[in-house]
Amino acid sequence: NAGVTQTPKFQVLKTGQSMTLQCAQDMNHEYMSWYRQDPGMGLRLIHYSVGAGITDQGEVPNGYNVSRSTTEDFPLRLLSAAPSQTSVYFCASSPMTVRGYGYTFGSGTRLTVV
Amino acid sequence: GIQVEQSPPDLILQEGANSTLRCNFSDSVNNLQWFHQNPWGQLINLFYIPSGTKQNGRLSATTVATERYSLLYISSSQTTDSGVYFCAVDQTGANNLFFGTGTRLTVIP
Numbered sequence: 001n002a003g004v005t006q007t008p009k010f011q012v013l014k015t016g017q018s019m020t021l022q023c024a025q026d027m028n029h030e031y032m033s034w035y036r037q038d039p040g041m042g043l044r045l046i047h048y049s050v051g052a053g054i055t056d057q058g059e060v061p062n063g064y065n066v067s068r069s070t071t072e073d074f075p076l077r078l079l080s081a082a083p084s085q086t087s088v089y090f091c092a093s094s095p096m097t098v099r100g101y102g103y104t105f106g107s108g109t110r111l112t113v114v
Numbered sequence: 115g116i117q118v119e120q121s122p123p124d125l126i127l128q129e130g131a132n133s134t135l136r137c138n139f140s141d142s143v144n145n146l147q148w149f150h151q152n153p154w155g156q157l158i159n160l161f162y163i164p165s166g167t168k169q170n171g172r173l174s175a176t177t178v179a180t181e182r183y184s185l186l187y188i189s190s191s192q193t194t195d196s197g198v199y200f201c202a203v204d205q206t207g208a209n210n211l212f213f214g215t216g217t218r219l220t221v222i223p
Contacts, residue, residue, distance in 0.1 A: 031209045042118075042200055042213030043157075050208070058210060059115075090157065094209060103147060103211070105157040 002026055006091050006106035013081040013113045021076040021109050023091030029104075030096040032074040036060065036087040037108075043090060049074055050096060081113045116141045116205055118214035126220045127191050135186040135217045137201030145204035146177050147211065148186050152197045160186070160199075191221045 007022045025032065033048035035058075045058030049068040063085060065077040074093075078085060088110050094103040117140035127133055139146070148160040161168050161175040163184065168175055172191075177184040188195055198218050202211035 033210065035213075040215070042202070042215050043211075044213070045210050048208070048210055059212075088155065096209060103159050103162070105149075105159075108155050 004091055004093050004104050004106035006089075006109050008109060009107065010110050011112070013078070013111065015081060015083060015113060017081050018077070018079050019081065021078075021089055021091075021111070023074045023076065023106060024072050025074075025091075025093040025104070026072065027093060027095075027102070027104065028071060029093035029102070030071070032068065032091065032093045033058070034064070034066065034074070034076045035090045035092065036085075037090060038087050046076065046089075078111075081111075083113045085111065086113045087111060116143070116203060116212055118201060118203055118212060120199075120201055120214040120217050122217060123215070124218045124220075126222065129191060129193060129221055129223050131191050131221075132187070132189045133191060133219070135188070135199050135219075137184040137186070137214055139182050139184075139201075139203050141205055142179070142182070143203040143205045144207055145209070145211070146184055147202050148175055148184070149200045149202060150195075150197050151200065151216070157200075188219075191219075193221045193223055195219060196221050 004025045034046040035043035047066040049055045091106040119138045165179045174187045198216040200216045202213045
């Protein structure tokens with residue numbers, strides 16, 4: 001099925017562990033981004049990319065790294081997990097040529113750091 | 115940064131009722147979108163509406179950019195409309211969205 005695929009759906013980490021959240025899209029979208037959603041809040045932008053080889057920081061980038069080696073994939077890395085990073089993480093993609101249209105979210109990764 | 119305020123924060127409706135959700139934003143924007151997050155957490159894009167009016171079935175939206183607000187109308191509500199409705203804006207042109215805190219809608223049979 002076309003869309004944005006996130007893995008894993010659930011993850012429990014211990015403080016200090018590292019992990020990578022995977023995101024892949026098959027719609028040939030130039031733009032991809034990562035958001036986090038905390039209880040009772042809207043989504044906040046972590047990092048984004050407007051094409052392969054190009055990444056930039058969003059509103060809450062500290063503690064996270066990204067890379068974009070292909071158009072399809074945009075992994076999010078937590079280098080040393082902290083309890084404050086307990087959240088639900090969403091990956092999104094959209095075309096850049098017609099901005100705003102086709103904004104598609106993945107189903108989310110629920111991360112708990114203990 | 116830009117402020118995005120949504121009202122009301124919570125709304126409970128009887129099935130079949132109509133509702134209006136409001137989004138106020140503090141600065142000019144070049145992108146405004148409405149999303150529905152269903153009870154399972156999935157986010158669905160409802161409208162891309164930086165200005166004007168659009169309709170899609172029982173849902174419609176109006177953005178008055180000069181007055182910095184947008185309205186989402188839900189008519190003849192159904193239980194499947196339950197969830198959280200988010201307004202999100204972009205003022206940079208970079209396609210990055212800044213979200214409001216949402217309106218939680220509960221439709222009871």
